[in-house]
Amino acid sequence: MAAARAAVNDLLVKYRDRHALGEQVGVRAMVSRDAVYAYSERLSRDCERNVAVLVPDLTPRPEGRLLETLDTAVLSPEISVRYVFLDSVRKDQAAAPAVSRLVSSAAQARTAPFLPPSMTIFDKRVAIIDADQARPQEGSFVLDSPGPVAALCALFDGIWQQAHPFCEPVVATDERRTRQEVAVTELLAAGYTDEVIARRLGVSVRTARRTVAELMKRLRASSRFQAGVRAAERGWLSWVPGARE
Numbered sequence: 001m002a003a004a005r006a007a008v009n010d011l012l013v014k015y016r017d018r019h020a021l022g023e024q025v026g027v028r029a030m031v032s033r034d035a036v037y038a039y040s041e042r043l044s045r046d047c048e049r050n051v052a053v054l055v056p057d058l059t060p061r062p063e064g065r066l067l068e069t070l071d072t073a074v075l076s077p078e079i080s081v082r083y084v085f086l087d088s089v090r091k092d093q094a095a096a097p098a099v100s101r102l103v104s105s106a107a108q109a110r111t112a113p114f115l116p117p118s119m120t121i122f123d124k125r126v127a128i129i130d131a132d133q134a135r136p137q138e139g140s141f142v143l144d145s146p147g148p149v150a151a152l153c154a155l156f157d158g159i160w161q162q163a164h165p166f167c168e169p170v171v172a173t174d175e176r177r178t179r180q181e182v183a184v185t186e187l188l189a190a191g192y193t194d195e196v197i198a199r200r201l202g203v204s205v206r207t208a209r210r211t212v213a214e215l216m217k218r219l220r221a222s223s224r225f226q227a228g229v230r231a232a233e234r235g236w237l238s239w240v241p242g243a244r245e
Contacts, residue, residue, distance in 0.1 A: 028142045043122045044071040050080040052156045056115040058095045069120035069128040081107040084163050088202035110163035113183030114200040184211045189228035
């Protein structure tokens, strides 16, 4: 999952830089929320087969929409829709009922401990991605080049396979750590602050800080760096520190 998040972020940086240079790279920037709404409404209406959606942030939207990048009101009921939300929506009194309604309307929903930036893919040919997950006011990118969109589809499928069905309870991944603790371990070892970890997981900073403290105690680590090293030594990471570019 950490690799998935990094892949999307790398792709966004690449296209943001090339777009700034004025290159034609099959990507458009939409800063206006109204523009995103209008374009996503058209894509939703014209969709013929399927939609894939990553939802790291589920907050109320104007006009009754659950998401800015998908208009379910005009989406054909025959379209296959797959959502991946954060695990934290399961305990969210406002979000959980909304996700349950999606499932009852034939959509498929799963959850994961943390996700890359928000992403919606229509018919495996057009993708809308948040330009900056930490600053949604920066707008969105629209990608329609076959290569990048195919890579994003593969990325979504990988996340989907690892995610847990919303209608089934989430259990610990092993006798030691919950899914949330696994995610915190990955983010801690990658050098993220408690504030960023909280935002990635959709939990409070207090919860993130408490989980980090518990993991450091379990690892008998006196620093965050030492915690990352010991987590790697125990085989708790899906990547090897120092092996990334």
